[in-house]
Amino acid sequence: MIGLIMFLLTLILLMAGFPVAFTFAGVAVIFGVFTQGVELFAFMPYRIMSIMQNTILMAVPLFIFMGIVLQKTKLAEQLLEAMGELFGKVRGGLAVSTILVGALLAASTGVVGASVVAMGVISLPVMLKNNYKKTLATGVICASGTLGQIIPPSIVLIILADVLGVPAGDLFKSAVLPSLVLVASYIFYVLIIAYLDKSSAPALQSKNHNLKKSQKYLTLIKAIVPPILLIVAVLGSIFSGIATPTESAAMGAVGAVLLAVIYQRLSWQMLHAASVETIKVTAMIFAILIGATAFSLVFTYNGGDILVEDFIHSLPAKEMSFILISMAIILILGFFIDFVEISLIIVPIFYPIALSLGIDMSWFAILIAMNLQASFLTPPFGFSLFYLKGVAPKSVQTTDIYQGVIPFIIIQVAVLLSLIIFPTWYGFSSF
Amino acid sequence: DEKKPSSKNQHSDKIYNLKLAETWPSNFPIFGDATKNFKKLAESMSNGRLKIRIDSKNKHKSALGIFDFVKSGQYDLGHSGSYYWKGKDINTLFFTSMPFGMITSEQRAWFEYGGGQELMDEVYGKHGLKSIIGGSTGNQMGGWFKKEINSVDDLKGLKMRIPGFAGEIMAEVGAKPVNIPAGELYTALDRGTIDALEWVGPSLDLRMGFHKVAPYYYTGWHEPGTELQFIINLKKYRSLPQDLQTILTTAMKLSAYQMYAQSEYESAKNWENMKKTYPNIQVKTFPQPVFDAMRAANQKLLKKLSANNPLAKKIIKSQSDFLQKARAWTAISDQAYLNSQSK
Amino acid sequence: MLQQKYSQYLEKILIGLLLLTIFNVFIDVLLRYVFSNSSIALQELEWHLFSSLFLLSIGYTLQADAHIRVDVFYAKFSPKKQALLNLVGLTIFVLPISLLSAYYGFDFAYQSFLLSEQSGDPGGLTHRFIIKSMISVSFILTIISALIFARKNYKVLAQ
Ligand code: NA
Ligand code: NA
Numbered sequence: 001m002i003g004l005i006m007f008l009l010t011l012i013l014l015m016a017g018f019p020v021a022f023t024f025a026g027v028a029v030i031f032g033v034f035t036q037g038v039e040l041f042a043f044m045p046y047r048i049m050s051i052m053q054n055t056i057l058m059a060v061p062l063f064i065f066m067g068i069v070l071q072k073t074k075l076a077e078q079l080l081e082a083m084g085e086l087f088g089k090v091r092g093g094l095a096v097s098t099i100l101v102g103a104l105l106a107a108s109t110g111v112v113g114a115s116v117v118a119m120g121v122i123s124l125p126v127m128l129k130n131n132y133k134k135t136l137a138t139g140v141i142c143a144s145g146t147l148g149q150i151i152p153p154s155i156v157l158i159i160l161a162d163v164l165g166v167p168a169g170d171l172f173k174s175a176v177l178p179s180l181v182l183v184a185s186y187i188f189y190v191l192i193i194a195y196l197d198k199s200s201a202p203a204l205q206s207k208n209h210n211l212k213k214s215q216k217y218l219t220l221i222k223a224i225v226p227p228i229l230l231i232v233a234v235l236g237s238i239f240s241g242i243a244t245p246t247e248s249a250a251m252g253a254v255g256a257v258l259l260a261v262i263y264q265r266l267s268w269q270m271l272h273a274a275s276v277e278t279i280k281v282t283a284m285i286f287a288i289l290i291g292a293t294a295f296s297l298v299f300t301y302n303g304g305d306i307l308v309e310d311f312i313h314s315l316p317a318k319e320m321s322f323i324l325i326s327m328a329i330i331l332i333l334g335f336f337i338d339f340v341e342i343s344l345i346i347v348p349i350f351y352p353i354a355l356s357l358g359i360d361m362s363w364f365a366i367l368i369a370m371n372l373q374a375s376f377l378t379p380p381f382g383f384s385l386f387y388l389k390g391v392a393p394k395s396v397q398t399t400d401i402y403q404g405v406i407p408f409i410i411i412q413v414a415v416l417l418s419l420i421i422f423p424t425w426y427g428f429s430s431f
Numbered sequence: 432d433e434k435k436p437s438s439k440n441q442h443s444d445k446i447y448n449l450k451l452a453e454t455w456p457s458n459f460p461i462f463g464d465a466t467k468n469f470k471k472l473a474e475s476m477s478n479g480r481l482k483i484r485i486d487s488k489n490k491h492k493s494a495l496g497i498f499d500f501v502k503s504g505q506y507d508l509g510h511s512g513s514y515y516w517k518g519k520d521i522n523t524l525f526f527t528s529m530p531f532g533m534i535t536s537e538q539r540a541w542f543e544y545g546g547g548q549e550l551m552d553e554v555y556g557k558h559g560l561k562s563i564i565g566g567s568t569g570n571q572m573g574g575w576f577k578k579e580i581n582s583v584d585d586l587k588g589l590k591m592r593i594p595g596f597a598g599e600i601m602a603e604v605g606a607k608p609v610n611i612p613a614g615e616l617y618t619a620l621d622r623g624t625i626d627a628l629e630w631v632g633p634s635l636d637l638r639m640g641f642h643k644v645a646p647y648y649y650t651g652w653h654e655p656g657t658e659l660q661f662i663i664n665l666k667k668y669r670s671l672p673q674d675l676q677t678i679l680t681t682a683m684k685l686s687a688y689q690m691y692a693q694s695e696y697e698s699a700k701n702w703e704n705m706k707k708t709y710p711n712i713q714v715k716t717f718p719q720p721v722f723d724a725m726r727a728a729n730q731k732l733l734k735k736l737s738a739n740n741p742l743a744k745k746i747i748k749s750q751s752d753f754l755q756k757a758r759a760w761t762a763i764s765d766q767a768y769l770n771s772q773s774k
Numbered sequence: 775m776l777q778q779k780y781s782q783y784l785e786k787i788l789i790g791l792l793l794l795t796i797f798n799v800f801i802d803v804l805l806r807y808v809f810s811n812s813s814i815a816l817q818e819l820e821w822h823l824f825s826s827l828f829l830l831s832i833g834y835t836l837q838a839d840a841h842i843r844v845d846v847f848y849a850k851f852s853p854k855k856q857a858l859l860n861l862v863g864l865t866i867f868v869l870p871i872s873l874l875s876a877y878y879g880f881d882f883a884y885q886s887f888l889l890s891e892q893s894g895d896p897g898g899l900t901h902r903f904i905i906k907s908m909i910s911v912s913f914i915l916t917i918i919s920a921l922i923f924a925r926k927n928y929k930v931l932a933q
Pocket of ligand 2: 572629630631654
């Protein structure tokens with residue numbers, strides 16, 4: 001009961017606008033001290049130490065750094081504009097390019113923050129300049145920037161692999177087809193909207209129409225090849241056994257700096273600015289992890305874990321109803337709680353039930369990952385929405401972003417449902 | 432005088448709530464069953480006067496914080512492995528299982544009759560703790576290898592995930608111990624980022640999927656009889672009535688007995704399963720020269736441990752003396768019997 | 775002046791930690807793949823650097839007002855109202871958790887110091903208390919940054 005009150009109060013207090021991390025931790029201290037006494041917080045160092053020793057999380061600062069270096073060196077921007085050119089007079093081309101670049105970035109980073117921030121800086125101004133609707137532009141960026149969550153390598157899949165006892169490598173393979181379907185659905189939606197509503201996504205005004213065809217293709221190749229090479233380097237280092245998925249993040253970071261050297265865009269100022277930005281994004285993510293662990297400390301030691309567990313165990317133990325209800329719970333919780341906490345607190349409660357029902361764990365993991373990805377997009381507390389707001393021009397309101405992501409959440413849920421109803425399409429055995 | 436029995440009764444009705452922290456995640460097979468059994472036994476033997484609450488890793492979030500939790504009194508009891516504390520007190524190393532050491536039957540004889548428990552009391556007493564055996568996994572397998580080991584040279588430069596003291600022996604003979612988080616072990620082994628790893632045995636290895644990517648399953652040498660441990664906060668222990676103290680330690684030993692039986696059962700069952708489903712798994716044993724090199728490395732490291740540490744020296748001597756005595760008997764009893772049956 | 779120096783030094787340390795983390799992981803990969811070698815100490819150094827990085831960056835980011843907020847209402851508040859909210863939040867949310875974590879973090883590190891705790895893995899790092907003490911250091915820095923940020927907000931409020 002105390003857990004429930006604490007939970008609701010936190011949601012209300014978060015709306016006041018004080019930093020999320022400290023609101024979580026602050027409410028935890030107030031409730032913890034009154035219900036369990038000050039000594040409860042002697043557990044804090046142990047919990048923080050567990051985050052410190054979770055070397056998988058090391059990928060966070062490394063991938064963010066890579067993304068920001070790509071952004072600051074304008075290599076990612078060139079890529080985007082070059083691809084936009086390819087669409088010529090077709091409406092929505094820039095948005096489709098954004099989605100494709102988002103997917104490529106996603107294939108080399110496992111971190112949503114990095115790609116949303118990068119995509120926001122690179123493509124939002126370009127789309128707004130070309131008279132895209134603010135809602136469509138922000139929706140596309142949030143959705144495609146969040147693809148890193150499901151397209152391997154992905155942090156969430158690594159965490160879920162651990163929690164559900166499935167090899168991470170297996171999960172990465174299973175995630176490929178569902179991700180492709182998702183990307184295709186995004187593109188399909190954008191093309192339809194652009195066709196139906198002429199003003200929403202006008203065609204790009206070419207900068208290069210004076211150039212000869214051969215010159216045009218040369219600029220295109222020059223812009224597209226380097227980022228692709230980087231992606232090959234990162235993914236390749238995992239597949240060839242040179243590095244673990246976490247270590248591949250460092251390969252990407254070093255690779256991005258090397259690209260900057262090759263293109264003569266490395267400067268101390270650039271490195272300094274990229275580092276400072278990386279540090280801030282890292283701090284905000286880890287502060288939330290620490291705030292959330294304080295929150296779950298007080299929540300679980302007040303019996304909140306038993307509350308949730310009893311509720312989950314009271315659910316009907318039939319395969320399909322279990323899947324549907326567990327997905328609904330994760331989706332709703334995802335509106336409010338961070339994906340790491342869901343993976344580490346809620347999923348372990350589902351695990352034994354799923355195990356006893358004989359559910360294909362890879363399938364279950366992909367369902368959860370797809371679901372959690374939607375949670376990044378759901379207002380009011382979706383991470384992608386925060387990140388984009390952080391880098392968007394003043395003219396873009398938080399409510400524009402909230403409106404913009406709604407169609408993409410619907411697409412996400414539709415793909416999720418198709419995964420649930422037709423698992424064999426995606427190569428899963430379900431039960 | 433007539434009041435005395437009733438006040439005694441009141442006293443004996445008092446309920447003692449004890450909290451236990453375990454290293455394992457909730458519902459972890461076998462290891463987690465040991466604490467569940469312990470709770471059931473302690474509560475029913477005490478007729479409800481003991482109430483045990485088990486907090487798994489999911490709740491306290493610190494798998495290797497158990498020693499400190501119980502030492503500081505944040506928890507009254509713990510369930511873990513003694514060798515996890517070797518970085519805090521090197522003398523805790525000896526009470527789980529030692530490379531080339533005793534098998535479970537021998538080691539339990541050492542604990543009960545060969546002075547093992549007394550030595551363990553001496554080591555843990557210094558930290559305000561008491562330790563009781565917590566369940567054996569039986570003989571652990573030597574691990575999964577991508578290539579065959581035919582000579583000591585094959586170990587040179589071998590990238591292997593093998594933590595703790597066994598890792599030191601491997602390093603001594605030329606292998607390169609590597610730290611890889613559990614979640615990435617499969618990918619690392621699959622892609623050849625590492626060449627080998629050790630885990631537990633058939634009872635727990637199957638769910639990790641290593642057999643799909645490394646064909647050679649080597650027999651054990653480094654953990655011949657891995658015994659988990661219960662730890663008790665001594666101050667708390669002494670505050671309990673005598674009968675509850677006995678119930679507590681008896682319930683621990685009984686659940687340790689059950690866990691050993693369960694491990695043997697699960698290993699046998701899973702091994703049968705593995706063999707049937709994955710006929711390509713090849714069980715191998717290191718050739719004698721490899722064992723000789725590792726044994727020499729073991730001796731060298733043990734000598735180093737004894738050098739400036741009288742208590743370690745005492746424990747090592749007690750173990751090796753007892754091993755010699757017990758092994759002579761094992762040789763003409765179990766070993767002779769098994770040899771006679773296998774041909 | 776002093777505040778500026780403080781955040782400049784902190785920033786330099788943080789940038790150093792970030793670049794060292796990247797370099798360290800890269801070197802470990804290179805060592806293992808190219809030279810078939812590996813050092814547990816170097817691998818442990820990875821999480822020592824990485825965790826120091828995120829621990830020490832929390833206060834720095836608070837001072838720079840870059841932590842995530844739900845700004846639907848906050849963005850519409852007047853500067854004075856924002857400053858007031860920040861002062862209240864710093865007092866009832868930031869200070870208590872920081873004080874508690876710093877306090878218990880000290881004992882956490884001190885116990886480790888008393889046992890001369892070290893890594894249990896072959897060739898691992900010794901002096902575990904140093905990295906454990908980063909928890910206390912992190913929250914002490916967060917308190918200092920909170921005070922600086924509070925002063926900034928107080929100035930807005932007093933105008
Ligand atoms: Na990804
Ligand atoms: Na083992």
